[in-house]
Amino acid sequence: MTASVITFTSGKGGVGKTTTTANVAVALALLGKKVVCIDGDIGLRNLDLVLGLENRIVYDVVDVVEGRCRLRQAMIRDKRLPELYLIPAAQTRDKNALSPSDMVRLCDELRPEFDFICIDSPAGIERGFRNAIAPADQVVVVTNPEVSAVRDADRVVGLVEAEEKGPARLILNRVNPAMVKRNEMLSPEDVLELLAIDLLGIVPEDENVIISTNRGQPIALNGKTRAGEAFHNIARRLNGENVPLMKLDDRQDFFSKLARMMRSGGS
Amino acid sequence: MAGWLDWLMGQRNKSADQAKERLKLVLINDRTDLSPAQMEQLKNDLLAVIERYIAIDPARVHITMSQEGREHRLLADIPLKPAPRKR
Numbered sequence: 001m002t003a004s005v006i007t008f009t010s011g012k013g014g015v016g017k018t019t020t021t022a023n024v025a026v027a028l029a030l031l032g033k034k035v036v037c038i039d040g041d042i043g044l045r046n047l048d049l050v051l052g053l054e055n056r057i058v059y060d061v062v063d064v065v066e067g068r069c070r071l072r073q074a075m076i077r078d079k080r081l082p083e084l085y086l087i088p089a090a091q092t093r094d095k096n097a098l099s100p101s102d103m104v105r106l107c108d109e110l111r112p113e114f115d116f117i118c119i120d121s122p123a124g125i126e127r128g129f130r131n132a133i134a135p136a137d138q139v140v141v142v143t144n145p146e147v148s149a150v151r152d153a154d155r156v157v158g159l160v161e162a163e164e165k166g167p168a169r170l171i172l173n174r175v176n177p178a179m180v181k182r183n184e185m186l187s188p189e190d191v192l193e194l195l196a197i198d199l200l201g202i203v204p205e206d207e208n209v210i211i212s213t214n215r216g217q218p219i220a221l222n223g224k225t226r227a228g229e230a231f232h233n234i235a236r237r238l239n240g241e242n243v244p245l246m247k248l249d250d251r252q253d254f255f256s257k258l259a260r261m262m263r264s265g266g267s
Numbered sequence: 268m269a270g271w272l273d274w275l276m277g278q279r280n281k282s283a284d285q286a287k288e289r290l291k292l293v294l295i296n297d298r299t300d301l302s303p304a305q306m307e308q309l310k311n312d313l314l315a316v317i318e319r320y321i322a323i324d325p326a327r328v329h330i331t332m333s334q335e336g337r338e339h340r341l342l343a344d345i346p347l348k349p350a351p352r353k354r
Contacts, residue, residue: 147286154294157337183281190287194294196337 001034003114005107006238007136008171009160011152013123015144016173019209020231021120022050023220027235029084030220033115036075036085038106040132041122042097045089052216053078053086062090065102071109080221095127100134107135116238125159133160138238139168140200145175145186154195169200171234176205201234202245203227295332299339306332313343322348 008021018041025037038061039047048054059074064087071087078084087106090097103119110117121132133139139160143153153170160168172188179185188202206227212219220231226246233243296302301309310330317323329344 147290150290151293151297155297158298161337180283183283186283186286186290190283194287194290196334 001112001115003036003107003111003117004238005111005117005119005135005137006140007040007119007121007132007138007165008140008142009121009129009132009156010123010142010149011125011156012143012149015142015149016203016209017123017142018046018050018120019213019218020140020142020171020173020203021118022047022218023228023231024235024238025084025116025118026051026078026081026218026220027223027232028116028118028238029078029081030223030232031235031239032082033239034083034113035116035118036087036110036114037118037120038087038103039089040103040119040128042089042093042095042128043091044122045091047120048076048086048088049216050213051078051086051218053088054216057088060088060090061106062093062097064106065098071106095122095131098127098131100130103131104135125156129156129159130163133163133165136165139165140171141168141195141197142171142173143191143195144173145180145188145191147186150186150191150194157195157197167197169198170195171201171203172199173203174205175202200237201230203230203234291334295334295339298337299332314345317345322350324348 008017008024010017021037025035029035037047037051039045041047042062045060048057053076056076059069061074063069064071064074074087075085076088078086107117117135119132119136122128141153141156141160143149157166157168160166170192172191175188176185180187188199192199204226206219206225208225209219209227212221219225219228220235223229223232229246233246236243313330314323314325314328324346327346329342331342333340333342
């Protein structure tokens, strides 16, 4: 077994990186994969909270790198799933406590034991971002159909390319199909045309995401919601399956057009 | 018919179209690290150099940025003035 390292990043904060990382990791674990998540947001950790594992933290990733504990001791196992682990971020340190080479070494140690290593990058394009993409085999850029989020996503796509970690793939999060239909929200096609990268998935806006995050139960755990289904589809695509884009309400023709775009490589 | 045309015009001016147009321009600036003012300067410099050699028709000059995937291309369409015959 040698894990694929997937880094989720966005440039802009608040687009749903942590939620996406948590739910894709959960969905991969539900596929029977052995998965470990690493929270790369030193000083502003949240992946623990979104996964509902915040009460079980003893050691964190900085403790591992600085040799205060063994790697195993910092890995929290999610008891709801067969094989999902979290390595939390340090909360009282800053992002300079880690270096890109620390992250590469950490992932190299984890690789033989896992199928997937999911890294939640912090917002921004400085040290924390560089730490998060250094060990990546694939980079997933998360964005929303909003001008500021798309602009920042484009910056990040360029930086990922410059670091030779590309081509990044896109998750378009919080799409409101009714607004897209009224032409008051950028459509997935618009965003793909602007960014000129391949699409990994579209997640519809869904209030169940907030409800499930309130409870510390990632929405992908009980897959009967639109967003939960979208995260499961993304996980299956990362696992190499060819999964068509789901139909969102009455946008059937529109989304099947997109499905064709995906099959032809997104552009 | 007129109503349908109005509807079509309205659709074209919805906020999503504005977002897309604005983003197109700003992404070109971001990717090329060239501000609109610098772009304007580039056009002027480019035309000045060409004008040292041949007469051009400045009113019909088109210099634009085209995008293909994540690659950009500076396109210059510079019509020349017919050279005056000296003989």
